[in-house]
Amino acid sequence: MIELSNQRIIKLSNxxxxxxxxxxxxxxxxxxxxxxxxxxxxxxxxxxxxxxxDADPQANSTSGLGMxxxxxxxxxYECMVDGIDPQDAIVKNDLKYLDILPxxxxxxxxxxxxxxxxxxxxxMRNALALIKNKYDFIIIDCxxxxxxxxxxxxxxxDSVLIPVQCEYFALEGLGKLLNTIKIIQxxxxxxxxxxGILLTLYDSRxxxxxxxxxxxxxxxxxxxxxxxxxxxxxxxxSPSFGLPAIVHDAESKGAISYLNLAHEILHKNxxxx
Numbered sequence: 001m002i003e004l005s006n007q008r009i010i011k012l013s014n015x016x017x018x019x020x021x022x023x024x025x026x027x028x029x030x031x032x033x034x035x036x037x038x039x040x041x042x043x044x045x046x047x048x049x050x051x052x053x054d055a056d057p058q059a060n061s062t063s064g065l066g067m068x069x070x071x072x073x074x075x076x077y078e079c080m081v082d083g084i085d086p087q088d089a090i091v092k093n094d095l096k097y098l099d100i101l102p103x104x105x106x107x108x109x110x111x112x113x114x115x116x117x118x119x120x121x122x123x124m125r126n127a128l129a130l131i132k133n134k135y136d137f138i139i140i141d142c143x144x145x146x147x148x149x150x151x152x153x154x155x156x157x158d159s160v161l162i163p164v165q166c167e168y169f170a171l172e173g174l175g176k177l178l179n180t181i182k183i184i185q186x187x188x189x190x191x192x193x194x195x196g197i198l199l200t201l202y203d204s205r206x207x208x209x210x211x212x213x214x215x216x217x218x219x220x221x222x223x224x225x226x227x228x229x230x231x232x233x234x235x236x237x238s239p240s241f242g243l244p245a246i247v248h249d250a251e252s253k254g255a256i257s258y259l260n261l262a263h264e265i266l267h268k269n270x271x272x273x
Contacts, residue, residue, distance in 0.1 A: 066242025
């Protein structure tokens with residue numbers, strides 16, 4: 001097990017300036033929000049100052065960390081549409097190193113409200129630029145679409161993590177997302193990279209799940225994470241308690257898997273031995 005103090009020393013020695021990772025897939029039900037919450041929490045447990053940005057109008061990351069979206073007064077919506085300082089909307093979490101920039105149902109209307117605004121694709125990037133140097137990682141939970149809010153997220157991000165469920169039609173739509181990423185790279189964010197493809201909802205008992213794993217590992221072997229997220233009851237029930245899995249049940253397979261993912265991302269970014 002990697003010691004936290006060593007993690008901090010290595011991070012400082014590399015002068016890591018913070019990284020924005022968007023978690024995106026236009027397909028719903030692939031474990032996108034689950035991955036955003038639990039990856040952010042795992043990085044925070046490893047003492048990396050982390051901000052979770054809820055860029056989904058459904059506000060599931062917001063509620064999944066114990067907040068009522070209906071009671072949110074300032075959110076990512078106000079940052080993008082009204083230009084408020086994101087620092088005024090950020091909410092502290094019980095985990096010492098985890099903050100959240102919440103969402104609200106008003107975000108649904110943001111795409112319409114911004115349609116005639118110049119450089120509308122850059123609103124989130126401009127907002128996060130004000131606070132990026134305060135965090136080691138910023139994790140963006142994108143909406144399940146390829147609309148303007150997701151384009152904003154990808155334009156703001158340094159990399160994109162793509163969750164893919166281990167089920168039939170798993171790769172359906174992946175080509176469209178990868179094409180959108182290429183367009184973003186060409187027109188809006190040439191520095192955008194693919195952090196990796198994350199296999200989720202894996203059930204080792206099914207031949208289909210194993211087949212999908214083999215197919216993804218074969219076709220995307222250079223960008224597929226070694227970590228695979230299993231189907232896990234604790235992962236499913238923890239949002240109802242307003243907690244990430246690592247707080248709800250740190251010994252669960254789901255919590256351990258996301259902690260492994262965090263270590264893998266740290267290693268990829270030169271922050272671990």
